[in-house]
Amino acid sequence: MVPSFVWCLLPACGEACLLAEQAAAAGHERLDALLTALTIFVLAMWVGFEVITKVPATLHTPLTSGSNAVSGITVVGALVAVGAVASTAATTLGFLATILATVNVVGGFLVTHRMLSMFRRKE
Amino acid sequence: MDPALRIALIKLAYLVSAVLFIGTFRLLARPRTAILGNLLGALGMVLAVGATLCHPDVQRYTWAGVGVAIGGGIGAALALRVPLTAMPQMVALLNGFGGAASLLVAAAELYQAMARGHAYRAWDQPVVAAAVSGMIGAVTFWGSLVAFLKLQEWLFRRPVHYQAQHVVNAVLGAIALVLAIWLASRPDALAAYWLLVLAASVLGVLLTIPIGGADMPVVICLLNSYSGLAAAGTGFVIDNNALIISGSLVGASGIILCQIMCKAMNRSLTNVLFGVFTAQLDEGLAERVYAGKVKGASAEEVALLFESAQNVVIVPGYGLAVAQAQHALHELANVLEARGIRVTYGIHPVAGRMPGHMNVLLAEANVPYEQMKEMDEINPYFPQTDVVLVIGANDVVNPLARTDPSSPIAGMPILNVDQARTVVVVKRSLSPGFAGIPNPLFAADNTLMFFGDGKQAVLELISAVKQL
Numbered sequence: 001m002v003p004s005f006v007w008c009l010l011p012a013c014g015e016a017c018l019l020a021e022q023a024a025a026a027g028h029e030r031l032d033a034l035l036t037a038l039t040i041f042v043l044a045m046w047v048g049f050e051v052i053t054k055v056p057a058t059l060h061t062p063l064t065s066g067s068n069a070v071s072g073i074t075v076v077g078a079l080v081a082v083g084a085v086a087s088t089a090a091t092t093l094g095f096l097a098t099i100l101a102t103v104n105v106v107g108g109f110l111v112t113h114r115m116l117s118m119f120r121r122k123e
Numbered sequence: 124m125d126p127a128l129r130i131a132l133i134k135l136a137y138l139v140s141a142v143l144f145i146g147t148f149r150l151l152a153r154p155r156t157a158i159l160g161n162l163l164g165a166l167g168m169v170l171a172v173g174a175t176l177c178h179p180d181v182q183r184y185t186w187a188g189v190g191v192a193i194g195g196g197i198g199a200a201l202a203l204r205v206p207l208t209a210m211p212q213m214v215a216l217l218n219g220f221g222g223a224a225s226l227l228v229a230a231a232e233l234y235q236a237m238a239r240g241h242a243y244r245a246w247d248q249p250v251v252a253a254a255v256s257g258m259i260g261a262v263t264f265w266g267s268l269v270a271f272l273k274l275q276e277w278l279f280r281r282p283v284h285y286q287a288q289h290v291v292n293a294v295l296g297a298i299a300l301v302l303a304i305w306l307a308s309r310p311d312a313l314a315a316y317w318l319l320v321l322a323a324s325v326l327g328v329l330l331t332i333p334i335g336g337a338d339m340p341v342v343i344c345l346l347n348s349y350s351g352l353a354a355a356g357t358g359f360v361i362d363n364n365a366l367i368i369s370g371s372l373v374g375a376s377g378i379i380l381c382q383i384m385c386k387a388m389n390r391s392l393t394n395v396l397f398g399v400f401t402a403q404l405d406e407g408l409a410e411r412v413y414a415g416k417v418k419g420a421s422a423e424e425v426a427l428l429f430e431s432a433q434n435v436v437i438v439p440g441y442g443l444a445v446a447q448a449q450h451a452l453h454e455l456a457n458v459l460e461a462r463g464i465r466v467t468y469g470i471h472p473v474a475g476r477m478p479g480h481m482n483v484l485l486a487e488a489n490v491p492y493e494q495m496k497e498m499d500e501i502n503p504y505f506p507q508t509d510v511v512l513v514i515g516a517n518d519v520v521n522p523l524a525r526t527d528p529s530s531p532i533a534g535m536p537i538l539n540v541d542q543a544r545t546v547v548v549v550k551r552s553l554s555p556g557f558a559g560i561p562n563p564l565f566a567a568d569n570t571l572m573f574f575g576d577g578k579q580a581v582l583e584l585i586s587a588v589k590q591l
Contacts, residue, residue, distance in 0.1 A: 044141075044372060045372075046375075051372075055148070057478070057497050058492050060482070061479035061483045062157060063380070064344070064347055067351065067373040069164060070168075071370060072221060074354050078190070079187050081232065083180070093227045097223075099190045103197045104198070106202065107201045109164060111210075113161050117158060
C-alpha cells in the first residue's frame with residue numbers, strides 16, 4: 001500500500017516542494033500568502049480523503065464523473081482570463097480554457113445525474 | 124460597490140461553493156442522497172461562476188459567453204448521448220479537458236502578467252505553480268487522450284512496448300524538470316513554458332501507450348486525480364481558493380480510487396504503470412488444465428440447474444459490457460425471481476474498464492442497487508450458493524490467484540465462485556483473459572461451460588427457463 005500511495009502523492013509533493021523552494025527568495029508577506037494557500041491545500045486534501053473513503057463501490061463511476069465536473073472549477077480562472085482587458089494571447093487562451101472547462105462542468109454534472117437517476121431500490 | 128468589498132464577497136461565495144462541493148462528495152455515500160449531492164455540486168458551480176462574473180477584473184463578457192455556450196453545448200450533447208457502456212471513454216475525455224483547461228489558465232496568467240507590465244520575479248509563487256500545473260495538465264491531457272483512444276478502440280488497441288522505454292521516460296521527465304526550473308528563474312521566458320508543456324505532452328503519451336486494457340481502471344483514476352491536482356496548481360497560480368479546494372478534493376478522490384483498484388489486483392501502482400505485464404501464453408499449460416475435463420452444457424441443462432436452485436449469484440465482467448447483455452441479464456434475473464429463486468450480483472472491484480463500471484450497467488438495466496454485492500460482502504456467501512452464473516468475467520474468478528504463487532495474478536483477491544455448488548460460465552471460447560493464463564475453474568468438476576455470445580446465450584437461457 002505504501003508505494004502506491006507515494007506514487008499517487010508524487011505530484012502533490014512536487015507542488016508543495018517547488019512552492020516551498022521560493023520561500024527563501026520571497027519576502028515575509030509573500031511567504032505568509034503561500035503558507036495560507038498550502039494550509040488550505042493540505043486541509044482540503046484531508047477532508048477529501050475522509051469524505052470520499054465513505055463512497056460505496058456501487059457509486060464509484062458517478063463519483064469519478066462527478067469529480068470531473070468539480071474539477072471544471074477551472075472555469076472560474078478561465079472566465080477571469082477571458083474577461084480581463086489585458087492581452088490578446090491571454091484572452092485567446094482563456095477562451096479555449098472556458099470551452100474545455102465548461103464541457104467538464106456541464107457534461108460532468110449532467111452525465112452524473114443521468115447515471116444516479118438510474119440507481120433505484122427494489123419496488 | 125467598493126471593489127475591495129466586492130472581492131471579499133466573491134471570496135465568500137467561493138467558500139460557500141467549496142462547502143457545497145464537500146457536501147456533494149459527502150452525499151455520494153448513499154445512492155438515495157447522491158442525486159441531491161450532485162445537484163448541490165451544480166449549484167455550487169453556478170454560484171462560483173456567477174461570483175466570478177461580478178469580479179472587477181472581468182470587464183468583457185462576449186467571449187466568455189460564447190465560450191460557455193460552446194462548451195455547455197458540447198458537454199450537454201456528450202452527457203445526454205453517451206451510451207453507458209462508453210462511460211470509461213467519457214470520463215477519460217473529461218479528465219483530459221480538465222487538465223488542458225488548467226494548463227491554459229496558467230499560461231493565460233503568465234501572459235497577463237507580462238501585459239500588465241509587472242512581470243513576476245524569479246521563484247514567485249504564481250510562476251512556480253504555473254510550471255507545476257502546466258506539467259501535470261499536459262501529462263493529464265495527452266495521457267487521457269491516449270486512454271480515450273484505447274477505450275474507444277480507435278488506436279493503440281494493444282499495449283505498445285519498445286526498447287528502453289523507462290530510460291526515455293526518465294530523460295523526458297528530467298528535461299521537463301529543467302524547463303520548469305528555467306521558467307521559475309526567468310518568469311518572462313514564455314518559451315520555457317511551452318517547451319515544458321511539449322515535453323510533458325510527449326511524456327503523457329509515452330506513459331499511457333504501454334498500459335493494457337484491464338489496467339485501465341487504475342489509469343483512469345490516476346488521471347482523474349491529476350486533473351484535480353492540475354486545477355489545484357492553477358489555484359496557486361491565480362491565488363484562488365475555490366480552485367485549490369475543489370482541485371484537492373478531486374485529487375484525493377482519484378488517489379483513493381487508485382488505491383482501491385491496485386489493492387483489488389494485488390499490484391502496486393508502480394507495477395501497473397511501469398511493470399511490463401507480459402501475458403504468458405503457455406499452450407501446454409492450457410492443454411494440461413483443460414484436457415478432457417471441460418463440460419459443455421445446453422440451455423436446457425442450465426435451466427434444469429436453475430429449477431432446483433434456491434439462490435443464484437450472477438458474476439458479470441467486462442464481456443457483459445462488450446456484449447451489451449445487461450438488459451437481457453436483468454430479464455433472466457426477473458424470470459428466475461418469478462420462480463422464487465433469490466438472485467444477487469457479485470461484483471469485483473476491477474470488473475470492467477473503470478471503477479463501478481458494472482454497477483452502472485446493471486443500474487441502467489433497472490437492477491436494484493441492493494442486489495449488487497461487493498466482493499467482501501458476497502465471498503462468504505458462495506459456499507451456500509446453489510448456482511453461480513459467470514458472464515464475461517475470467518481473471519477475477521480464477522482460483523489460481525489463491526493456489527499458484529507463481530501465477531501472474533497470485534494473491535489477487537478474487538470472487539470465490541468455485542466454492543459454490545455449481546458454476547455456469549457463459550463464454551465464447553476457452554480463450555484466456557487479460558492475464559493470459561488458463562482458468563482451472565472452467566475445468567472444475569462443478570463447472571458447466573455454456574459457450575456462446577453473451578447476449579444470445581442469456582436470451583436462450585430465458586426461453587429455456589420459461590419452458591420449464
